[in-house]
Amino acid sequence: MAELDELAPIGRNRWPWFLVVLVLIGLAFYALQPILLPFVLGALVAYLGDPVVDAMERRGMGRTLGVCIVFLGLTSLLVLSVLVTLPALIHQLNALISKIPAMYAWVTETLLPWVQQRLSLSEAQLPAFDWSAQLADNWQSLGKVTAKTLRDITGSGAGILLWLFNLALAPVVAFYLMRDWDILVAKLLRMMPRAWQDNTVSMVGEADEVLGAFIRGQLLVMLSLGIIYSLGLWAVGVQLALVLGMIAGLASIVPYLGFIVGILSSLLVAYAQFQDWSMLLLVALVFAVGQVLESVVLTPVLVGDRIGLHPVAVIFALMAGGQIAGFVGVLVALPVSAVVMVFLRHGVAHYRASDLYQGQ
Structure with a gap:
């Protein structure tokens, strides 16, 4: 009991340092968030693929080969999904854009008067817009909408290049994280104080x-x-x-x-x-x-x-x-x-x- 009493203040003294480390990690995440997207996406892919790679490794397959097989499967699934769904999705988005004026007219001319009549509300109408001019300027096709959105998000050609670089970097980060996932987790756990390691693992x-x-x-x-x-x-x-x-x-x-x-x-x-x-x-x-x-x-x-x-x-x-x-x-x-x-x-x-x- 005396030994436990002597160790208790030491255990309590770990908490301030632990909280300081957590605060520093949070501040670093907030400061570096503009460049974290490929690392977050890579970590997500690595976490999803790690159990599959572990199963292959238990069957005697090398981990690097297992990671390559998982990447090949994910890439094939992604390409197949894009080829199957993207044309239909673009076609339906264009159809949705073309229906916006008609849907707005139905809301203002049919739905709103019906609600006003049932609820005995005062006559009020939504503001009228020249939808033909709006469509001619901005909404003729999904391509124009996408291009305008990308310009607003990136703000410049350099921003587009940075966005593409981050997108290309995510698979690279995912590959190395997936290959070394178990090693990295074990190293992080070993950095915890020894008195906390068993509970931390649990x-x-x-x-x-x-x-x-x-x-x-x-x-x-x-x-x-x-x-x-x-x-x-x-x-x-x-x-x-x-x-x-x-x-x-x-x-x-x-x-x-x-x-x-x-x-x-x-x-x-x-x-x-x-x-x-x-x-x-x-x-x-x-x-x-x-x-x-x-x-x-x-x-x-x-x-x-x-x-x-x-x-x-x-x-x-x-x-x-x-x-x-x-x-x-x-x-x-x-x-x-x-x-x-x-x-x-x-x-x-x-x-x-x-x-x-x-x-x-």
Whole structure:
């Protein structure tokens, strides 16, 4: 007991240094976030591919060869997906852009008067725009929209080159991180104080389970929902099925947001296309089936209940990450939040077992 009493102040003295290191890491992340995108994307790809490479390594295959095979498979899947979906996506986006004036006219001339009549509101109209001039200047094709967006984001030719360099750098970073992933993790764990290493390994394993459930599972859920919604809307006959379905699938990263955004936008597009209320029932049925499949099959099987993030916490994490570090912050917001939740659960358990909580 005397030895433990002597070691206790030493253990307590580690915490200020640990907190200082965390603050320095946060400041470095904030200061360097303009150049972190390829490293964040590379780390994401490496984390997703590491279990596959580990499985190949256990079967006697060299790790470098396993990394090459995984990269070849991911590249082939990406190229195939682009070749299959990109032409249809561009065609449907162009169709969506061309329908904007008609949809706006339907809202102002049909929907708004109907709502005003039912709710006995005062007559008010949305501002009128010369949509023909707008289309002629800016919205004639998806190419012009994309070019304008790129100019706004990059601001110059040098910015475009930097963006392309970052995009090309991400696979290189992913390759080396995936090859040395286990070595890097082991080195980081060995840098922890010896008295913390056993507990750190346990918590890192739990955090890895949570991250795996989120990153691998949630991405598969989003992709599956996008496919389900797209196929369902295509079967109903909605012209913008692929765009609407994929938007709903991507938005499902926030619980229930994908369903809400998808069904509202799909109902609006379906009515503008068919002018038939019965078609709205079919669109609602598509999203009802998708929601049931997500709740009963997709989320329990692919994700489970291991993340433990409340929907409000998910929204806050995404907004806070975007505010602090832009797109890079959005990418790392939920994984960091999931890991923080693991450590908070252990911290709360330690607090409830302490004299501070249980004492008089």
